[in-house]
Amino acid sequence: xxxxxxxxxxxxxxxxxxxxxxxxxxxxxxxxxxxxxxxxxxxxxxxxxxxxxxxxxxxxxxxxxxxxxxxxxxxxxxxxxxxxxxxxxxxxxxxxxxxxxxxxxxxxxxxxxxxxxxxxxxxxxxxxxxxxxxxxxxxxxxxxxxxxxxxxxxxxxxxxxxxxxxxxxxxxxxxxxxxxxxxxxxxxxxxxxxxxxxxxxxxxxxxxxxxxxxxxxxxxxxxxxxxxxxxxxxxxxxxxxxxxxxxxxxxxxxxxxxxxxxxxxxxxxxxxxxxxxxxxxxxxxxxxxxxxxxxxxxxxxxxxxxxxxxxxxxxxxxxxxxxxxxxxxxxxxxxxxxxxxxxxxxxxxxxxxxxxxxxxxxxxxxxxxxxxxxxxxxxxxxxxxxxxxxxxxxxxxxxxxxxxxxxxxxxxxxxxxxxxxxxxxxxxxxxxxxxxxxxxxxxxxxxxxxxxxxxxxxxxxxxxxxxxxxxxxxxxxxxxxxxxxxxxxxxxxxxxxxxxxxxxxxxxxxxxxxxxxxxxxxxxxxxxxxxxxxxxxxxxxxxxxxxxxxxxxxxxxxxxxxxxxxxxxxxxxxxxxxxxxxxxxxxxxxxxxxxxxxxxxxxxxxxxxxxxxxxxxxxxxxxxxxxxxxxxx
Amino acid sequence: xxxxxxxxxxxxxxxxxxxxxxxxxxxxxxxxxxxxxxxxxxxxxxxxxxxxxxxxxxxxxxxxxxxxxxxxxxxxxxxxxxxxxxxxx
Numbered sequence: 001x002x003x004x005x006x007x008x009x010x011x012x013x014x015x016x017x018x019x020x021x022x023x024x025x026x027x028x029x030x031x032x033x034x035x036x037x038x039x040x041x042x043x044x045x046x047x048x049x050x051x052x053x054x055x056x057x058x059x060x061x062x063x064x065x066x067x068x069x070x071x072x073x074x075x076x077x078x079x080x081x082x083x084x085x086x087x088x089x090x091x092x093x094x095x096x097x098x099x100x101x102x103x104x105x106x107x108x109x110x111x112x113x114x115x116x117x118x119x120x121x122x123x124x125x126x127x128x129x130x131x132x133x134x135x136x137x138x139x140x141x142x143x144x145x146x147x148x149x150x151x152x153x154x155x156x157x158x159x160x161x162x163x164x165x166x167x168x169x170x171x172x173x174x175x176x177x178x179x180x181x182x183x184x185x186x187x188x189x190x191x192x193x194x195x196x197x198x199x200x201x202x203x204x205x206x207x208x209x210x211x212x213x214x215x216x217x218x219x220x221x222x223x224x225x226x227x228x229x230x231x232x233x234x235x236x237x238x239x240x241x242x243x244x245x246x247x248x249x250x251x252x253x254x255x256x257x258x259x260x261x262x263x264x265x266x267x268x269x270x271x272x273x274x275x276x277x278x279x280x281x282x283x284x285x286x287x288x289x290x291x292x293x294x295x296x297x298x299x300x301x302x303x304x305x306x307x308x309x310x311x312x313x314x315x316x317x318x319x320x321x322x323x324x325x326x327x328x329x330x331x332x333x334x335x336x337x338x339x340x341x342x343x344x345x346x347x348x349x350x351x352x353x354x355x356x357x358x359x360x361x362x363x364x365x366x367x368x369x370x371x372x373x374x375x376x377x378x379x380x381x382x383x384x385x386x387x388x389x390x391x392x393x394x395x396x397x398x399x400x401x402x403x404x405x406x407x408x409x410x411x412x413x414x415x416x417x418x419x420x421x422x423x424x425x426x427x428x429x430x431x432x433x434x435x436x437x438x439x440x441x442x443x444x445x446x447x448x449x450x451x452x453x454x455x456x457x458x459x460x461x462x463x464x465x466x467x468x469x470x471x472x473x474x475x476x477x478x479x480x481x482x483x484x485x486x487x488x489x490x491x492x493x494x495x496x497x498x499x500x501x502x503x504x505x506x507x508x509x510x511x512x513x514x515x516x517x518x519x520x521x522x523x524x525x526x527x528x529x530x531x532x533x534x535x536x537x538x539x540x541x542x543x544x545x546x547x548x549x550x551x552x553x554x555x556x557x558x559x560x561x562x563x564x565x566x567x568x569x570x571x572x573x574x575x576x577x578x579x580x581x582x583x584x585x586x587x588x589x590x591x592x593x594x595x596x597x598x599x600x601x602x603x604x605x606x607x608x609x610x611x612x613x614x615x616x617x618x619x620x621x622x623x624x625x626x627x628x629x630x631x632x633x
Numbered sequence: 634x635x636x637x638x639x640x641x642x643x644x645x646x647x648x649x650x651x652x653x654x655x656x657x658x659x660x661x662x663x664x665x666x667x668x669x670x671x672x673x674x675x676x677x678x679x680x681x682x683x684x685x686x687x688x689x690x691x692x693x694x695x696x697x698x699x700x701x702x703x704x705x706x707x708x709x710x711x712x713x714x715x716x717x718x719x720x721x722x
Contacts, residue, residue: 108673111691115666118696122662125703126655130710244693248683268688270673278674287667294666312721314711321703328696335692 009076016081019054020220026050031421040420047424048179048431051221055202055435058214062206067464070207070471071138071447073309077212082315083322085212086306088219088436090117090327093175096222096433100337101405107267110338112286114331116293118324123298125320129307133316138308139444140301141452151457158448161301169441169482173199174490175434177483179427189487195435196483203439204472208447211439212309218432219326225429226330229409233340233416243336250339257346261398267342302437302444341408344415350398357396360414364407371402442482446475639717647717654713658706665690665698 008015030043068074077085095117103110135143141161145154176195181188202214234243237250254267264276271283297303306323310316348358354374362381364370371384374396378385384402391397413422450471455462462470639647669676673687681689714720 108688108691111688115670115691115695118699119662119666122658122699122702122706125706126658126662245682248681248689250683251685251688252680252683268677268685270670270677270687270691272674283671286670290666314707314714314721317703317707317710321700321707324700324703328700332693332696 012078012081016216016220019217020224023221023224027421027425030424031419034419034421040424043420044424044427047428051428051432052198052201054217055198055214058217059202059204059206059210062210062213064206064209065464065468067467069209070468071308071451073207073209073212075309075311077309077311077319079310079315079318080322081216082212082306082310082319083324083326084219085215085436086303086319086323087326087330088215088222088433089306089440090303090323090437091222091330091433092172092437093430093434094171095330095334096226096430097406097409099331100334100341101408103335103338104341104403104408105405107265108270108272109282109286111335112289113293114334116290117297118327118331119290120294120297121320121324121327123294124304124307125317125324128298128304129316129320130313132304133307133310133313136308138451139447140304141448142456145452145456154452154456158452161448162445164300165302165441165445166478166482169438169445170486170489172434172438172441173483173486176431176438177486177490179431179434188490192483192487192490193480196479199435199438199442200476200479202435203443204475207471207475208305208309208443211443212306214439215436218436222429222432222436223326223329225425225432227333229413229416229418229422229426230333230337230340232418232422233412234336236416237340237343243340244332247336247339250336250343254339254342254346257343257350261346261350263398301448302440305444305447306440337408337412341412341415345401345403350396350401352396354394354396358415360411363414364411369404369407369410372396373400373402442475442479445478446471449474449478639719643717647713647719650713650716651710654706654709658702661698661702665695665702669695 030046033046034040034043064070066074099113102113106113132140132143135146137143137146141154141157144157145151147153173192173195176198177188177192180186180195180198181191186194203211230243231241234246235241238246240246251268258266265272265274266276269276271279271286273279273282307316307319310319344358349361349372354372357372361370361372365372365382365384368383371382371388372378373382373385373388374390374394375392376390378388378390378400382402384404388400388402390400410423410426413426450467454470454474455467459466669690670687673691676687676690677685679686684692711720
């Protein structure tokens, strides 16, 4: 095993280059099969099962019996690869599918998410990662215990970690469940457990080691899947296949078209209200949201624990830079998706006769992601048109058009004129994103339970074998509970009309679209609320109080405190986090000050006729927090 | 990890430099996270490649700045570590 390990680490570049090449070759192969007439359903199966198979293979190859490898991947992950793994760990299905949609609707306001989720990494770089790595233990609660002494701090950290991570992982499993349900044609509940099996295959035998290397593989898939459709679309619309630069042109054209449609609030305008006037409230909300997201990003346990796995503190710092770079690759592309989709809608959909709408409108409309609600019986063709009355003049006005957030990413391959193989690729990418995040979260929870609670608090004399057995059992148990919760809740919230894979034969093919809106919330003292009646709003679930201290000025050597600088250098920073993945973010509405703190979670899956039901779950932490339910219009 | 052989005054000096770097980058972070977007409506009147500048800063400009800040921190802190001889072996 050690020989393989040595060989593996020495050849990382070659191995992953080979992997990438094989994956591209496989995609081309599927494309050829498509040309030969193989049904789309089979192509979809091939994509999903092959990618799952690769992850399981990596999970098997990375099996280990060493505690060091199980918890921190043997501290052997170079900065570059740790960056990729963190990128995949960070970007869930909602970043992959939901973000571009949120930007479509949110315009400038939606960029708060882009800023918040990237800027947080600067904080990780200067305040968190190097110190955690220097400390050198296994988990974040370990750090708390050493910093504050004793098991109280450790226990508190564990509670917070589990609350935040568990809610988040349930949402991811719902997403995985949706995709799997569609591909395998089984019920959602069972699909959650099948998806779960995939997750466990990756993580059970090899722990952090397996998860890390799987996440690298998943990042490669997800970034290729994300970039290809929009690159092709940019080439088609502007002639140059660099969407991140060319969507400026799209923005200009959108602005011109907005004037002809009489839209009062321009897409790229900053801090404007619905009438296009400057609104200071919008500005303060924008900044409040950014702050929340940034400090939250910097305190996510499953991300922070990734920085334990680098060989040195220097590499930990380098790895944060790489992480942000890889995350940046997706995040600076998302607004391009939104802009090109909006341009397509404004140019070829709005103001056009119903009879001559582009094909993607009807193909995605039949699954409930688009609605052209002009005629009297539009709701029969378009599920999204329920409750919408059109004027029946045969032309689609702006007010008669409905679009689901997920449609922005999912429909882009078709808008770009790409074959089905690319749609299958995007599905594989979304699955990679969801699985990688779920892996990281489950591992964080299981490690907290096995290492912090069992080993450190219950039985410090346990030997390696026992510790690993406990770790694996707990991982399976937590995963099972999460899948059960996901299956039960998700089914309640899940409304038919989620995109599915359809066979060829004239019907367009679509892909499953998991959307996880707010996946977890932590305290930031505020939540976004709905002020104006005009737009539905997204919600944040809740907040935990996270007491964080940034330990500075300590030179930790071999886990022992050697020196302590003066107490002024210790900062107690209350950090809150809110991982908000906008699925139906229309416009960040008003902000209501929240006196207490709320804990809640909301995994929201919507899909039919714009119905989005939320499932707030509140948990109590501390006397000062009161549970809250968040409402969405 | 190697044993630290720094005297107390060296440690203080090391920490001063480290903290100084931290604060500088924090200030830059603040500028690109909040300050610059304060003027987004005014910046939006300028256009680059079709992008309104305020929008561009929020969508890409600040992001690029964040990546550069992380790189800068890694390199500068490594330099400080070498200066005091506490770099990782």
